[in-house]
Amino acid sequence: MTRFLRLLAVFLLFAAPLRAQEGFEAVVAGLAGGFAAQAEAVERLGALGDPRAVPILRALSEGRLQKSPEGALAIDGRDALTGAPAPTATEAIRINNRVRGALRGAFGRLELASASDAERAAAAAGLFRARSPENIQILEDALGREANPGVRATMERALAASRLAAPDAGVRRQGILMLGGTASPEARGLLLEARTASPDLAPEIDAAVAAIDQRLQLRRVAETAFQGLSLGSVLLLAALGLAVTFGVMGVINMAHGEMVMLGAYTTVVVQEAFRGIPWLFPWALPLSVPAAFLVTAAVGAGLERGLIRHLYGRPLETLLMTFGVGMILQQAVRLAFGAQNREVISPAWMQGVITLPGGVEVTQNRLWIIIFSLLVLGLTVAAIRFTRFGLEMRAVVQNRRIASTMGIRTGRVDAMTFAFGSGIAGMAGVALSQIDNVSPNLGTGYIIDSFMVVVFGGVGSLAGTMIGAFTLGLVNKLLEPWAGAVLAKIAVLVGIMLFIQRRPKGLFALKGRAAEQ
Amino acid sequence: MSATTITPAPRIQGGTILRGLLLAGLAILAMLPVLNRLPPESVLYVSDFVVAVSGKWICYGILALAIDLAWGYAGILSLGHGAFFALGGYAMGMHLMRLIGPRGVYGHPVLPDFMVFLGYTELPWPWWGFSSFPYAMLMALLVPGALAGIVGWLAFRSRITGVYLSIITQAMTYALMLAFFRNDMGFGGNNGFTDFKELLGVPLNTAGARAALFYAALVALGVSLLLCRLVTQSKLGRVLVAVRDAESRVRFLGYNTTSVKLSVFVLSAMLAGLAGALYVPLIGIINPGEFSPGNSIEAVIWVAVGGRGTLVGALLGAFSVNALKTWLTSFAPDLWLFVLGGLFVAVTLFLPRGLVGLLRKGEGR
Numbered sequence: 001m002t003r004f005l006r007l008l009a010v011f012l013l014f015a016a017p018l019r020a021q022e023g024f025e026a027v028v029a030g031l032a033g034g035f036a037a038q039a040e041a042v043e044r045l046g047a048l049g050d051p052r053a054v055p056i057l058r059a060l061s062e063g064r065l066q067k068s069p070e071g072a073l074a075i076d077g078r079d080a081l082t083g084a085p086a087p088t089a090t091e092a093i094r095i096n097n098r099v100r101g102a103l104r105g106a107f108g109r110l111e112l113a114s115a116s117d118a119e120r121a122a123a124a125a126g127l128f129r130a131r132s133p134e135n136i137q138i139l140e141d142a143l144g145r146e147a148n149p150g151v152r153a154t155m156e157r158a159l160a161a162s163r164l165a166a167p168d169a170g171v172r173r174q175g176i177l178m179l180g181g182t183a184s185p186e187a188r189g190l191l192l193e194a195r196t197a198s199p200d201l202a203p204e205i206d207a208a209v210a211a212i213d214q215r216l217q218l219r220r221v222a223e224t225a226f227q228g229l230s231l232g233s234v235l236l237l238a239a240l241g242l243a244v245t246f247g248v249m250g251v252i253n254m255a256h257g258e259m260v261m262l263g264a265y266t267t268v269v270v271q272e273a274f275r276g277i278p279w280l281f282p283w284a285l286p287l288s289v290p291a292a293f294l295v296t297a298a299v300g301a302g303l304e305r306g307l308i309r310h311l312y313g314r315p316l317e318t319l320l321m322t323f324g325v326g327m328i329l330q331q332a333v334r335l336a337f338g339a340q341n342r343e344v345i346s347p348a349w350m351q352g353v354i355t356l357p358g359g360v361e362v363t364q365n366r367l368w369i370i371i372f373s374l375l376v377l378g379l380t381v382a383a384i385r386f387t388r389f390g391l392e393m394r395a396v397v398q399n400r401r402i403a404s405t406m407g408i409r410t411g412r413v414d415a416m417t418f419a420f421g422s423g424i425a426g427m428a429g430v431a432l433s434q435i436d437n438v439s440p441n442l443g444t445g446y447i448i449d450s451f452m453v454v455v456f457g458g459v460g461s462l463a464g465t466m467i468g469a470f471t472l473g474l475v476n477k478l479l480e481p482w483a484g485a486v487l488a489k490i491a492v493l494v495g496i497m498l499f500i501q502r503r504p505k506g507l508f509a510l511k512g513r514a515a516e517q
Numbered sequence: 518m519s520a521t522t523i524t525p526a527p528r529i530q531g532g533t534i535l536r537g538l539l540l541a542g543l544a545i546l547a548m549l550p551v552l553n554r555l556p557p558e559s560v561l562y563v564s565d566f567v568v569a570v571s572g573k574w575i576c577y578g579i580l581a582l583a584i585d586l587a588w589g590y591a592g593i594l595s596l597g598h599g600a601f602f603a604l605g606g607y608a609m610g611m612h613l614m615r616l617i618g619p620r621g622v623y624g625h626p627v628l629p630d631f632m633v634f635l636g637y638t639e640l641p642w643p644w645w646g647f648s649s650f651p652y653a654m655l656m657a658l659l660v661p662g663a664l665a666g667i668v669g670w671l672a673f674r675s676r677i678t679g680v681y682l683s684i685i686t687q688a689m690t691y692a693l694m695l696a697f698f699r700n701d702m703g704f705g706g707n708n709g710f711t712d713f714k715e716l717l718g719v720p721l722n723t724a725g726a727r728a729a730l731f732y733a734a735l736v737a738l739g740v741s742l743l744l745c746r747l748v749t750q751s752k753l754g755r756v757l758v759a760v761r762d763a764e765s766r767v768r769f770l771g772y773n774t775t776s777v778k779l780s781v782f783v784l785s786a787m788l789a790g791l792a793g794a795l796y797v798p799l800i801g802i803i804n805p806g807e808f809s810p811g812n813s814i815e816a817v818i819w820v821a822v823g824g825r826g827t828l829v830g831a832l833l834g835a836f837s838v839n840a841l842k843t844w845l846t847s848f849a850p851d852l853w854l855f856v857l858g859g860l861f862v863a864v865t866l867f868l869p870r871g872l873v874g875l876l877r878k879g880e881g882r
Contacts, residue, residue: 252680310866315680316594317865320821323814324861331854448691448810451684486699490692497668497685501675 024050025081031060031093032067038095039102046106054110056080061103066090108135112142112155121151128158128186133166135159150355157182164194173204180208183215183359215359222360224477230366232473233373234435236466237428238446239453240373240380243465244421245300246454248397251308251418252319255326256450257443259422262299263292263429264438265333268342282347285430292426299329300422304415326443334440341437350434369431376427381462383420393417397460456496472496535829535876542836546571546735550728565724568731569799574839575734576796579741581819581835582828583788586745588817589825590754591781592761594679597668597686598789599813600693601661603803605790607697608660610710610803611644612653613721617714630712631705641703650717657794658787664689665786666779673775673782678764687810694808709804716798727799734795738832741788745828748784757781758826815857821864824871833872 027048030041042060045053059065059075066074067090073079074086095103108130111123124142127135139159146152156178163175176194179187188209195205238260245253253259267288274284303325311318350365384390395403396413404410429442436442449472457468472492479488549571552563580602587593614629623633627640646652668689672682700706719726748754759767760774768774797803806812816835823834838860845853868875 307862307866314865316683317869319594319680319683320814320818321862321865324818324858324865327854327858327861331851331858335851444811448684448688452688455681455684486695490696493688493692497671497688500677500681500685501671 024048024052028053028056028073028081029071031056031065032071032073035096035099038093038099042099042102042106046102046109051110051114053106054114057103057106057110060093060095061100061107063092063094065093067093104130105132105134109138112138113145117148117151120146120148121154124151124154124158128154128161131161131165131190133162133171135162136166136171153182157184157187160187161190164190169198169200172198172201176201176204176208180204180211183212183219185212185216188212188216219360222356224481225474226360226362226366228474228477229370229470230473231477232470233366233370234432234446235449235453235473236373236469237369237376237431238425239450239457239465239469240376240462241421241423241425241428242450242454243457243460243462244380244424245418246451247460247462247465248393249414249417249421250315251304251312252315252322253308253418253421254319254323254447255303255329256322256422256425257445257447258326258329259296259300259425259443260429260432260446261333261440261443262296262329263426264344264433264436264442265337265342265429266292266295266426267344267430267433268337268438271344285344285347285350285434288430288433289427292430293423294426296426296429297419297423300425301415301419303422304418308418309411309414330440330443337440339440341439344433344438346434365434369434372431376424377462377466380424384462389413389416389420452493452496455500535827535833535873539829539832542832543735543739546575547732550731553724553728565727568727570843572727572731572734572799573796574836575731575738576792576799577816577819577835577839578738578832579734579792579795580789580816581823581831582738582741582745583785583792584816585820585825585828585831586748586788587782587785588820589827589831590749590761591757591778592678592764593778593782593785594683594817595686595782595785596683596810596813596817597690598786598816599810600686600690600808601665601786601789602793602796602812602816603690603693603697603805603807604661604664605657605793606797606803606807607704607710607793608647608653608657608790609794609797610713611647611656611704612650613713613716613798614705614710615644615648616716617712620714621712629705629710631708632703635700637703643703654794657790661786661790661793662783665783669779669782670775673778687813690808690813691810694805694810697805697808705804707805709802709806710797711802711804713798713801721798721801730795730799734799737791737795741791742828742832745788748781749828753777753781818857818861818864820871822860822868822871824873826870827873830871830873837872 024045027041027044030037030044033041038060042057045057055075056065056073059080064075065080066086068074068086072086073081073093074090077086078084079086104126108123108127111119112127114120114123120142124139127139136159139155139162143152143155143159146155160175160178160182163171164179166172166175172194176191179191191205191209191212195202238257241259242253242256245251245256267285270288270291271281271284274280274287303322307321307325308318311321346365350368352364354362354364354367356362384393392403392408392413393416395406395408396410396417400410403413432442432446436445453468453472454465456472457464457466475495476488476492479491482488483491549563549568552561553565553568555562580598583601584595584598587595587598617629619626621630621633623630625633628637632640647656668686672685677685696702697704697709698707704710713721715721716726716730719729721727749757756767756772756777760772760777764774793803793807819834819838820831821834822838823832824830838857841856842853845856864871
C-alpha cells in the first residue's frame with residue numbers, strides 16, 4: 001500500500017507539470033483564434049501565472065507574433081513555444097482594444113510572479129495606477145508569496161488602491177485604512193479623489209489623509225535635516241584647513257579655495273592615470289585622498305616658505321598676496337586643464353540612493369561625504385593632540401620664543417602647519433569633486449562660507465569649526481523652503497554679522513595667552 | 518591685533534614730480550574728447566575707443582580715491598567697495614531705465630521692459646522717484662552711504678578690525694551679488710540694465726553726450742581729489758592716520774575712534790557710489806557682476822600698486838594697472854590674470870609703498 005502511494009506520488013510529481021504544460025500550450029494556441037478567443041486566452045495565460053507567457057504576450061502586444069495557416073505561432077521567425085526555426089509563410093496576428101485591455105491585466109498579473117524584484121515592483125506599481133477591484137485577488141495571492149519588504153510595500157499600496165475602487169463599502173474602508181498607513185503623496189491623491197466619489201466614508205478618509213500628511217511632514221523634516229548635515233559636512237571639509245591656517249597660525253589664506261580646487265584636480269589626474277588599469281580603477285577615488293593631500297601640502301609648504309613667511313604680522317598684506325597667489329593658481333589650472341568642467345566618475349559604491357525606514361531618501365555620495373568629513377576632523381584632532389608635530393605646533397602657537405628656546409625649529413613647524421592645513425583643503429577637494437563641478441573656479445564659491453564658519457565657530461577652535469559648519473548647514477537648509485536658496489544664504493550671512501556683534505570671538509572663544517595674538 | 522606701522526604720515530614730500538605728473542595726466546585726459554573731434558587722418562586724433570576707455574579709468578580713479586581714503590589713511594581695508602560702486606551704478610541705471618519710457622520693446626509707458634516681461638503690473642516702491650535726476654543722484658550717494666553706515670557701525674562698534682572687517686565687507690558684496698542676481702528682486706536679475714536712451718534730455722549715443730559724460734566724470738574726479746585732500750590735510754586726517762597706526766592709543770587719548778572711522782567709511786562709500794553713477798552711463802550697462810568680490814579686491818590692488826596713503830598714488834595705481842590690463846588683454850588675455858596675481862604678490866612683498874614709494878627719493882626701504 002505504501003509502495004503504491006509512493007508510486008502515485010512520484011507519478012503525480014511528474015504528471016502535474018506535464019499537465020500544466022499541455023494546458024499552457026493549449027491556451028497559447030487560442031491566441032491564433034478570433035478576437036474573443038484571443039482575449040480569453042490572454043486572460044487565462046494571466047491567471048496561469050507561467051512566466052513563459054511573458055515574451056509571447058509581449059510579442060502579441062507589439063504586433064510581432066505571427067501565425068502560420070496551420071495555426072502554429074512564431075515570433076521573429078522562430079516557433080513561439082519551442083524556439084525552433086519556423087516556416088516563413090506566416091501572417092502577423094492583429095489585436096483589438098478588448099485584447100489590449102486583457103493584455104494589460106495579464107502583464108500585471110504575470111509580472112507579479114516574475115523572479116526579478118524590480119519587475120514585480122513595477123507590476124505592482126502598474127496595478128496601483130490601474131485601480132481595478134478585479135486585481136484584489138491577484139494582489140492578495142502575490143502578497144502571500146512576497147518576501148521582499150520593498151516590493152511588499154508597493155503591493156500593499158496597490159492592493160489598498162484596488163480595494164478603494166471596490167463596490168463594497170467594507171472593502172473600501174479596508175483600503176482607506178491601508179492607504180492611511182502609508183506615507184505616499186500618490187495615496188493621498190487617491191484618497192482625496194475617493195472622498196468626492198464616496199461621501200459616506202469621508203471621516204475615515206479625512207483621518208487617513210491627516211495621518212499621511214503627518215508622515216510626509218516628518219519625512220520632509222528628516223530629509224531637510226539630512227541636506228543640512230550634508231551641506232554642513234561640505235562646509236566642515238572646506239573650513240577645516242582654514243581653521244588650521246587661519247585659526248591656529250593666524251595666516252589669512254585667500255588661496256585656500258584654490259587648494260580645494262587643486263585637490264579636486266588631483267582626483268581628475270589620478271582617475272585619468274588609472275583609466276587604463278581596470279583592476280585599479282575602482283580605487284582611484286580612495287587613492288586620490290592621500291595624493292591630493294600630498295600635492296596640496298607640497299604647494300602649501302612652498303607657498304609658506306617662499307612668500308607668506310615674509311609677511312608675518314601683516315595680515316592685510318598676507319590677505320592681498322594670497323589672493324594674488326589664488327589668481328595665479330586658478331589661471332594656471334585653467335590653462336593646463338581648460339576652463340570647462342572636468343568629469344569625475346563616482347565609484348559604484350557611492351552611487352544611488354538609500355531609502356531609510358519611513359521612506360526618507362538619502363543619496364549615497366552625500367552620506368559618504370558626511371562620514372568622510374567626520375573622519376578628516378578626527379584625524380586632524382588626533383594629529384594636533386597626539387603627534388609630536390601637533391605638540392610642537394601648539395607650543396609655537398602659545399609662545400613662539402619659548403618654543404624656539406626649547407629647541408623647536410619654529411620655521412619648520414610653520415611650514416608644516418601651513419602644509420597640513422593646505423593638505424586638508426586638498427582632501428576636501430576630493431570630496432567636493434563628487435558633488436560639484438570640477439572647474440578652475442571651484443574654490444571661490446567656498447572661501448567666503450569657510451571664513452564665515454571659522455569666524456562663527458571661533459577662531460582657533462576645531463570643535464567650534466565643526467559645530468559652526470553643521471549649524472550653518474542646517475540653518476541654511478531649514479530656511480531654504482521658506483526663503484529660497486539665495487535669500488537663505490543672505491540671511492545666514494547677515495545673521496553671522498549680527499552674531500559676531502554679541503560674540504566677536506565666535507562661539508568658542510579662545511581664552512588665555514593664545515587669545516591675545 | 519597689533520597695529521603695524523608701514524607708511525609714515527602722508528606728506529607730498531619731494532612730490533613735485535608726482536604733482537606735476539598728476540596735473541599733466543589730468544590735462545591730457547581733459548584734451549582727449551577734443552582730440553577725438555579731429556579728422557581721423559590727423560596725427561593727434563584719438564579714437565572713440567581711447568576716449569571710452571579713459572572715461573572708464575576716470576571713474577575707477579574716483580573709486581581708488583575712495584578706497585585709499587578708507588584703507589590708506591584710516592587702515593580700514595574694505596573688500597566690499599565694489600558693492601558701493603555698483604549700488605551707485607544701479608541708482609543711475611534705474612534713473613536711465615525710467616527715462617526709456619515708452620521707447621522700450623514692449624512700449625509700456627512706465628515699466629521697464631524686464632518688468633513687463635516678468636509680469637509686473639505696477640512699479641515696485643524702490644523704483645519710485647527715480648524718474649527725477651536729482652533724486653537718482655542723491656540715492657547714488659545715500660544708498661551706499663547708508664549701507665556703509667550700517668555695516669560700519671555694527672563692525673566698528675564691536676571693534677571688528679583688520680582681516681575680520683575685510684572678510685565681512687567681502688561677504689557683504691557677495692550677499693548683494695547673490696541678491697541682485699535674483700529676478701524677483703526687481704532689479705533686472707542677471708541681465709541688469711542696458712539699452713539706455715538718454716540722460717537729461719540728451720541722447721546717449723551721440724559724440725557730444727559721450728564728451729559731456731567724460732567731462733562730468735573728470736570734474737567729479739577733480740572735486741573728489743580736492744575733497745579727499747581737504748579731509749586728509751585737516752585735523753580729522755591726522756586723527757585718521759593715528760587711528761590706522763595705533764587705534765587703541767588714540768582711543769585712550771580720548772578720541773572717539775568709532776565715529777572717526779565710521780564717518781570716513783561712509784564718505785568713502787559715497788565717493789564709490791558717485792564713481793559708479795558716473796560709470797554706468799559711460800559704459801551703457803550695469804549688471805550684478807559688478808558686485809563680484811573679485812572686482813572689489815582688484816580695485817584694492819590699484820591702490821596698493823599706486824601707493825596707499827597718498828592720493829596721487831591711488832590715481833596713479835588705478836590708471837597704470839588699468840592701462841596695463843587694457844593693453845595686455847588686447848593681445849594676451851591668458852596672461853592678464855598671471856600678471857594681476859603677480860602684482861598682488863610683488864607689491865605686497867617688494868613695494869609696500871607702491872609706485873609712489875618707488876618714485877620718491879630717499880625713502881626706499
